[in-house]
Amino acid sequence: MDYIELKVSLTPYSQELADVLVAELADAGFESFDDIENGFNGYIQENLFKDDIANTVRQVAQDFGATAAVAHSKIVSQNWNAVWESNFEPIVVDDECILLAHFHNVDKPYKYRIVMEPKMAFGTGHHETTYLMASGILKHNCAGKTVLDMGTGTGVLGILAAMKGAKEVDAIDIDTWSYESALENAAFNGVADRTNVFCGNAALLTTPEKYDLVLANINRNILINDMPTYYRSMKPGATIFFSGILLEDIPAIEVSAAALRLKKVGENRRNKWAFLAFEK
Template identity: 45%
Template sequence: MSNIIYIGYYFKVKPQQPAVEILIAELGYAGFESFVETDEGVTAYIQKDEWREAILEDIQILNSDEFEITYTFEDIEQTNWNAEWEKNFNPIIVDNVCAVRAPFHDKFDTQYDIIIEPKMSFGTGHHETTHMMIQHILNNDFKNKSVLDMGCGTGVLAILAELKGANPIDAVDYDNWCYLNSLENVERNNCNHITVIEGDASVLKNKKYDIIIANINRNILLQDLKTYASCLNKNGMLFLSGFYNDDIPMIKAECEKHLLKFEEKLERNNWVSLKFLN
């Protein structure tokens, strides 16, 4: 049986901004789930089971006269993935408070130091949405709060939630690779209060949380917001990201339908993250 489970697309983009951000957003809607910005543009990854021959037909920016975008693609073998990340994964520091680094990086003198070996999982802090979610966690009270990290990817947000005093924490992802990667990263950061669960919103039945973090994409958020609202305790907080500025009216409307009140917006390169209260 083949161990090739992902396809990698290598995009060269001129000029890069704002084209790279737009391209990542459109690729996310098409089903791509992991992105690495490069000196020439962006590399994007999609599960082979989710790939189809016409996968790029709806990517409008590829037909734009404003940008020159070319690409190649290839099958990615699981055994090659660590080398890919070591070539592309640089450490980051968020607001001079939280560092996110790989095991092969030196330790930073920050209040929070998180070690992530991302493999194929999404969520290293490099992408705007993860960066903003880290900011939300840093800026809000998580002490003794029950937390759900939905679409946990690498587990980085759940790990930071524990470092901020949250307990207990559920980290959920439907992708087996993300599930296994989160387990590894939770252990790597000596976390004791995180339960990693493989599954989708259906695993949340009869569960309640003080705080829900969901960094996924617009379509899944719209589909699952009713479930999140039902799982949120009174006076609870909901943090959402994984969508573009133009998607805010749809997200707000769905949240208001379930009596969630808009509280705050963060924006980074046209990506947004919203905070709602129950």
């Protein structure tokens, strides 16, 4: 799947305006954001991109007494490796787990060491949400559990759950590059025997009450839309972790979860990103 990168530069720059624009773009379906000098880059699936978003960005900036320079370009799948490699830094989660690429040299031993092969372009904007999800998994008892990793990306969260003793992990991603990446990474990290990787979306969740733990780090709109399907796939008493949520979108996720009678059992925050945990 191809993505559009929207580059937004603000004059004068203000964090408050950048935060408002990021929230606006997340509502419009943008999945991730990278900070750049005086602005940010946003990433959206090409089929969801609408040209007129640039006018919305300019108008919001004008309302703040600022000017926004907006440009967009297509990121073709073949270029993703190079972009990903140039951005990606190792992530150490709670001093217990390190997520790194094969080209990083880190000698320090960690309890969980996950080596990822770069296949995704827009990894850096996800570092906070990946971190929050990994931190939640580290605190959770995964032993003997059946786990769903929805929007698996590189496969990192499912791999960590498997390393922590999960009996079986179903890892699903809508994007074919992510699917291939998750397959490779599960094998490379020695958990392929417990991991089933699928390319698709929530429509693949046809078995009710299958999972003890659901991991869903995607974005607000998809999480809200697909939450009833995730819910059906959870066993009674199962746990669901959400991220990919901006702080201001916490109430919207909570309302959708409450409508399903999911009980909130955890929350964590990192910069502008949130992690929420619920039980069925």
